[in-house]
Amino acid sequence: MKVLVLNSGSSSIKYRLFDMAGLAVVASGVIEQIGEKESHLKHTSMPAGGQSEIIEKSGSIADHRQGFGMMEEILRQTGAIKHTSELAAIGHRVVHGGEEFHEPAVITEKVLKRIRSLVPLAPLHNPANLTGIEVAMEFAPKVVQVAVFDTAFHQSMPEYAFLYALPRKMYEEYGVRRYGFHGTSHHYVAKEASVCLGRPFNELNLITLHLGNGDSIAAIRKGECVDTSMGMTPLEGLIMGTRSGDLDPAIIFYLARQTGMGLDDLDNLLNKESGLKGLCGVNDMREIAGRAEKGDKQAGLAIRMFCYRLKKYLGSYMAVLGHVDGIIFTGGIGENAPLVRELCCQGLEGLGVVIDPRKNKERKEGCLEIQADASRIKVMVIATNEELEIARQTVKLLDAS
Numbered sequence: 001m002k003v004l005v006l007n008s009g010s011s012s013i014k015y016r017l018f019d020m021a022g023l024a025v026v027a028s029g030v031i032e033q034i035g036e037k038e039s040h041l042k043h044t045s046m047p048a049g050g051q052s053e054i055i056e057k058s059g060s061i062a063d064h065r066q067g068f069g070m071m072e073e074i075l076r077q078t079g080a081i082k083h084t085s086e087l088a089a090i091g092h093r094v095v096h097g098g099e100e101f102h103e104p105a106v107i108t109e110k111v112l113k114r115i116r117s118l119v120p121l122a123p124l125h126n127p128a129n130l131t132g133i134e135v136a137m138e139f140a141p142k143v144v145q146v147a148v149f150d151t152a153f154h155q156s157m158p159e160y161a162f163l164y165a166l167p168r169k170m171y172e173e174y175g176v177r178r179y180g181f182h183g184t185s186h187h188y189v190a191k192e193a194s195v196c197l198g199r200p201f202n203e204l205n206l207i208t209l210h211l212g213n214g215d216s217i218a219a220i221r222k223g224e225c226v227d228t229s230m231g232m233t234p235l236e237g238l239i240m241g242t243r244s245g246d247l248d249p250a251i252i253f254y255l256a257r258q259t260g261m262g263l264d265d266l267d268n269l270l271n272k273e274s275g276l277k278g279l280c281g282v283n284d285m286r287e288i289a290g291r292a293e294k295g296d297k298q299a300g301l302a303i304r305m306f307c308y309r310l311k312k313y314l315g316s317y318m319a320v321l322g323h324v325d326g327i328i329f330t331g332g333i334g335e336n337a338p339l340v341r342e343l344c345c346q347g348l349e350g351l352g353v354v355i356d357p358r359k360n361k362e363r364k365e366g367c368l369e370i371q372a373d374a375s376r377i378k379v380m381v382i383a384t385n386e387e388l389e390i391a392r393q394t395v396k397l398l399d400a401s
């Protein structure tokens with residue numbers, strides 16, 4: 001049974017084809033700069049038992065339709081599929097599912113309409129996700145299409161955690177509340193942790209830290225998310241690559257008045273020019289860590305601030321949960337930056353978290369436990385795999401329907 005997973009951005013399509021029998025990736029690829037003069041496609045074929053092969057193409061790819069067509073052709077030419085009709089399903093990542101979607105959904109006209117109605121909440125992401133779905137439906141009209149929402153896992157948050165202290169009308173009439181994002185990743189690594197710990201998911205209290213270009217943390221009680229750091233949009237919470245995370249909202253009024261910046265400028269400032277980039281000029285943690293090592297003060301301060309914010313959230317989620325079984329690091333930074341893991345757990349011995357510096361530097365497929373023997377709480381590094389989680393949830397829905 002083959003399942004194609006699609007993640008469509010405004011100018012990109014990322015795809016991964018799974019053979020669900022052995023959960024094997026048959027092919028994957030990314031098409032970028034769609035709609036620009038020079039677009040790029042990079043495809044990797046991974047035939048069972050064969051050599052993997054990389055195909056790269058550059059040129060103009062006018063739109064998602066053309067991009068999808070190229071992907072389909074390459075999948076056929078390399079023997080990954082004979083025709084799209086052979087797919088058991090296509091699973092789509094959809095960023096915003098609002099309050100409507102607690103679970104993945106088989107895409108119907110009604111579901112499309114509901115995703116469209118959520119565009120005001122995710123004006124950059126949902127339209128691109130919708131374009132991807134529409135194109136896929138055009139190319140593979142008989143194949144079941146499933147939407148898996150980034151917000152769905154967080155829908156179990158209680159009202160006292162998801163509401164902002166604003167007049168209730170703002171929530172009821174405009175949907176202003178915390179939704180949270182990265183849900184598929186938090187859910188995936190939390191379930192993987194339960195497998196590693198050999199304990200049922202619905203008995204575990206976990207804190208998951210997804211640290212990549214965007215960063216978020218989630219508190220999971222007995223398998224259900226009870227709080228997360230991103231809010232109505234992904235801007236809230238931790239310091240990120242280019243996003244500020246939490247700040248005093250009055251700064252926005254102050255800057256508007258003092259500098260004359262408009263709403264779009266401020267939006268751009270907080271989402272694209274702040275965070276690590278705002279603090280030290282670059283948003284890539286590898287580069288920042290390298291600079292800090294060479295004595296760059298701004299880079300050192302940026303790492304310190306990043307980890308301090310993380311630690312504050314970690315401590316508050318420990319308080320939220322009361323009892324914590326495990327803390328899980330994932331995402332490009334969470335998986336690869338021992339320094340960040342060390343700094344944000346530093347001084348938490350009294351709360352039951354002690355990292356073993358030697359284990360923290362190790363690398364391992366699957367689940368790497370990095371806590372010291374004296375640690376009451378397990379600390380783990382688990383690579384995220386959102387595409388696999390989307391494929392699994394897609395198949396689960398197929399089986400159930």
Ligand code: ADP
Pocket residue numbers: 211212213214241283284285286287289331332333336337
């Ligand atoms: P995205 O959120 O776009 O999926 P990733 O999860 O790939 O991003 O994370 C990207 C971040 O991970 C970048 O800041 C990158 O520098 C960081 N990263 C990747 N590898 C390392 C490493 N070895 N050490 C430190 N940071 C790393």
